[in-house]
Amino acid sequence: MDDHDVGGDSARLRYLDHEGAIVKPLPGALANRDLLIRLYRAMTLTRTFDAKIIALQRTGQIGTYASTLGQEAIGVGLGSAMRREDLLLPAYRDTAAQLLRGVTLCEQLLYWGGDERGSDFAGPREDFPICVPVGSQYCHAVGVATAFQLRHQPRVAVVTGGDGSTSKGDFYEALNLAGAWRLPVVFVINNNGWAISVPLERQSGTTTLADKAKAGGFPGVRVDGNDVIAVHAVVGEALDRARAGDGPTLVEALSYRLGDHTTADDAGRYRDPDEVSRHWAEDPLVRLRNYLVTGHGWRKDDEESLLEECSATIEAAVAEYQAIPPAAPEAMFEHLYETLPLALVAQRDDLARRLRR
Amino acid sequence: MSEMTLVEAVNLALARALADDPEVVIFGEDVGVNGGVFRATDGLQARFGAERVFDTPLAETLIAGMAVGMAAQGLRPVAEIQFMGFIYSTIDHLLNHAARLRNRTRGRLSCPLVLRAPYGGGIHAPEHHSESTEALFAHIPGLRVVIPSSPARAYGLLLAAIRDPDPVVFLEPKRIYRAVREEVDDDGTALPLDHVFTVRDGSDVTLLGWGAMLQVALTAANQLAEEGIEAEVLDVATLKPFDTATLLESVARTGRCVIVHEAAQTGGFGAEIAALLAEHGLLTLLAPVRRVTGYDTVMPLYRLEDHYLPSTAAVVAAIRETLEYA
Ligand SMILES: Cc1ncc(C[n+]2csc(CCOP(=O)(O)OP(=O)(O)O)c2C)c(N)n1
Ligand SMILES: [Mg+2]
Numbered sequence: 001m002d003d004h005d006v007g008g009d010s011a012r013l014r015y016l017d018h019e020g021a022i023v024k025p026l027p028g029a030l031a032n033r034d035l036l037i038r039l040y041r042a043m044t045l046t047r048t049f050d051a052k053i054i055a056l057q058r059t060g061q062i063g064t065y066a067s068t069l070g071q072e073a074i075g076v077g078l079g080s081a082m083r084r085e086d087l088l089l090p091a092y093r094d095t096a097a098q099l100l101r102g103v104t105l106c107e108q109l110l111y112w113g114g115d116e117r118g119s120d121f122a123g124p125r126e127d128f129p130i131c132v133p134v135g136s137q138y139c140h141a142v143g144v145a146t147a148f149q150l151r152h153q154p155r156v157a158v159v160t161g162g163d164g165s166t167s168k169g170d171f172y173e174a175l176n177l178a179g180a181w182r183l184p185v186v187f188v189i190n191n192n193g194w195a196i197s198v199p200l201e202r203q204s205g206t207t208t209l210a211d212k213a214k215a216g217g218f219p220g221v222r223v224d225g226n227d228v229i230a231v232h233a234v235v236g237e238a239l240d241r242a243r244a245g246d247g248p249t250l251v252e253a254l255s256y257r258l259g260d261h262t263t264a265d266d267a268g269r270y271r272d273p274d275e276v277s278r279h280w281a282e283d284p285l286v287r288l289r290n291y292l293v294t295g296h297g298w299r300k301d302d303e304e305s306l307l308e309e310c311s312a313t314i315e316a317a318v319a320e321y322q323a324i325p326p327a328a329p330e331a332m333f334e335h336l337y338e339t340l341p342l343a344l345v346a347q348r349d350d351l352a353r354r355l356r357r
Numbered sequence: 358m359s360e361m362t363l364v365e366a367v368n369l370a371l372a373r374a375l376a377d378d379p380e381v382v383i384f385g386e387d388v389g390v391n392g393g394v395f396r397a398t399d400g401l402q403a404r405f406g407a408e409r410v411f412d413t414p415l416a417e418t419l420i421a422g423m424a425v426g427m428a429a430q431g432l433r434p435v436a437e438i439q440f441m442g443f444i445y446s447t448i449d450h451l452l453n454h455a456a457r458l459r460n461r462t463r464g465r466l467s468c469p470l471v472l473r474a475p476y477g478g479g480i481h482a483p484e485h486h487s488e489s490t491e492a493l494f495a496h497i498p499g500l501r502v503v504i505p506s507s508p509a510r511a512y513g514l515l516l517a518a519i520r521d522p523d524p525v526v527f528l529e530p531k532r533i534y535r536a537v538r539e540e541v542d543d544d545g546t547a548l549p550l551d552h553v554f555t556v557r558d559g560s561d562v563t564l565l566g567w568g569a570m571l572q573v574a575l576t577a578a579n580q581l582a583e584e585g586i587e588a589e590v591l592d593v594a595t596l597k598p599f600d601t602a603t604l605l606e607s608v609a610r611t612g613r614c615v616i617v618h619e620a621a622q623t624g625g626f627g628a629e630i631a632a633l634l635a636e637h638g639l640l641t642l643l644a645p646v647r648r649v650t651g652y653d654t655v656m657p658l659y660r661l662e663d664h665y666l667p668s669t670a671a672v673v674a675a676i677r678e679t680l681e682y683a
Contacts, residue, residue, distance in 0.1 A: 035498055063482075063483060064482065103469045111658075113661035116657070116658055132486075133442065133443055133485055165415065167414035167419075168416055195386075197387045197389070198386070198414070202412060203415065204412075227571055230625070265394070269391055269392070270391045306468075306650075331664060332657040332661055333652070336655060347653060348652075357674075
């Protein structure tokens with residue numbers, strides 16, 4: 001990682017500038033049209049899906065949702081760099097990463113729609129569910145990584161969180177252990193500038209969040225989080241290091257939260273709209289699209305058919321979601337323990353009686 | 358006097374406390390410019406300045422721990438935990454420090470802090486945003502646990518909590534943050550702590566609740582009144598220390614007792630009330646004590662939460678059952 005910014009320096013790795021022009025030659029493996037198109041498709045699907053969930057929320061068909069708008073490149077970059085046998089411990093702004101891991105659209109809709117079945121992933125069976133209590137996921141990740149290490153498995157735990165989450169004790173505790181034991185874990189911080197209404201400069205006195213890796217004794221890397229190629233490359237390298245037994249990496253992916261914190265938030269109360277407009281110029285989708293157009297012959301009709309395909313995929317997932325009948329109320333007693341203890345059988349029967357009344 | 362919601366009454370009490378006492382400081386996540394995610398601190402930073410109303414980093418352990426230090430210095434920290442679901446890392450500071458600083462220093466240091474947090478279900482909130490775990494705090498010696506059930510109660514109890522010389526966990530039922538409006542007089546008068554309020558007189562059964570469940574209890578009582586059954590409804594505004602005298606006095610007259618809480622049943626605060634009755638009021642009881650509570654399950658995500666939360670019908674049914682004992 002010598003050619004990237006390590007710690008201290010506030011520069012960041014970037015291959016594409018805002019306009020999609022190459023600012024640094026792509027490494028061989030990344031100068032691959034199929035891969036780039038795959039990344040672009042995933043970002044487009046994420047953005048279209050995100051807009052759909054917000055529309056469903058606005059019409060009362062789904063609960064509170066945390067949009068990934070403008071931050072799609074982080075999840076797509078890390079998700080595409082991971083191997084299937086690696087393990088993701090996501091925060092709640094990881095629609096893209098979860099999609100790449102094989103969590104279905106329908107499962108994601110169920111989760112945000114207030115149904116536990118959305119966390120029972122058919123695909124990545126060992127991935128963790130979304131972590132809402134900010135920062136606790138970092139400790140779980142070092143636990144998962146310890147299990148990989150103890151069993152000598154060449155697998156890596158990838159854990160995500162926001163800039164605000166780096167203020168939690170759990171974050172430092174996890175970094176400390178990860179460094180001390182050289183655990184196979186990659187911490188990916190989505191530095192989107194805001195933790196609800198609190199901007200980063202009031203969250204932390206550090207110049208870069210990557211610097212925080214110094215206390216753990218392992219590399220911290222800054223990457224342009226809106227350049228999916230760069231995220232893919234940096235996380236890929238961190239995964240290689242971890243897999244080879246060379247320990248953890250902290251990746252600070254610089255992005256920006258273009259939307260409200262969640263659908264329950266109104267960022268207009270605390271954030272200058274001009275700041276938001278400025279950041280639209282760094283849109284991760286536009287950047288890669290421009291590059292595909294100039295460098296890889298991506299045409300208008302390619303774009304149009306991609307959008308149509310995304311809409312069709314999403315409409316099908318929404319229809320599937322809406323056709324799933326709500327779980328029976330007694331479901332709250334299922335999977336509470338492996339076998340329902342006697343004391344709870346009585347409570348479940350009480351619920352059943354109430355339902356019949 | 359003006360009509361307001363519970364969350365507006367919280368805001369009014371906070372403003373009053375800031376205006377009356379220069380030692381009061383308010384902090385937490387997003388409480389400054391944003392005015393709190395529920396707007397409980399709306400406008401307070403603009404009015405009282407960022408030295409007295411400020412955002413902390415995203416760190417609950419820090420919030421509780423720094424409140425201990427500030428309180429020991431004689432400030433009156435009133436800290437917000439954004440949701441009760443994120444309060445658990447504060448327990449170290451509450452249990453090991455705030456609640457025993459006075460005791461372990463033989464009164465040399467004390468800890469007059471208030472930790473506020475919205476709690477409870479019923480608003481279709483995301484995962485970890487709907488639990489009611491007040492009993493965890495009621496188990497901690499040296500702590501006060503206070504829960505308002507209406508706008509006027511919120512105003513008076515919060516002022517009392519802030520003025521109280523000992524640490525208080527103040528839990529706000531977010532389900533009724535905006536659901537009920539009530540006249541509140543901003544005259545700076547606190548309500549008594551450690552006091553159970555009788556909100557409806559009745560002679561047939563004693564019905565206890567707190568927070569959002571008090572509305573459920575009152576609705577059930579009003580429904581039964583149409584049949585001539587009169588429930589005495591008690592608002593357990595301070596869970597700890599508990600006002601046993603009011604409970605015993607009421608049950609001595611009614612002979613029956615039903616307790617409503619949305620928290621899980623096992624080890625819930627209803628168990629403590631039932632135990633107090635078993636110890637001190639058994640011979641006045643005409644029927645077994647009944648609890649109407651959440652189940653001992655994980656609080657389900659919102660699609661099923663209405664099946665988890667005690668309903669008016671369940672309270673009515675429980676009262677009827679106790680009345681079957683002649
Ligand atoms: C422990 C904890 N405290 C508070 C919250 C409420 N909360 C949810 S997200 C959030 C801000 C998180 O900011 P950041 O880590 O930057 O992530 P972002 O939302 O910007 O992706 C807060 C305070 C929570 N979920 N968990
Ligand atoms: Mg953030």
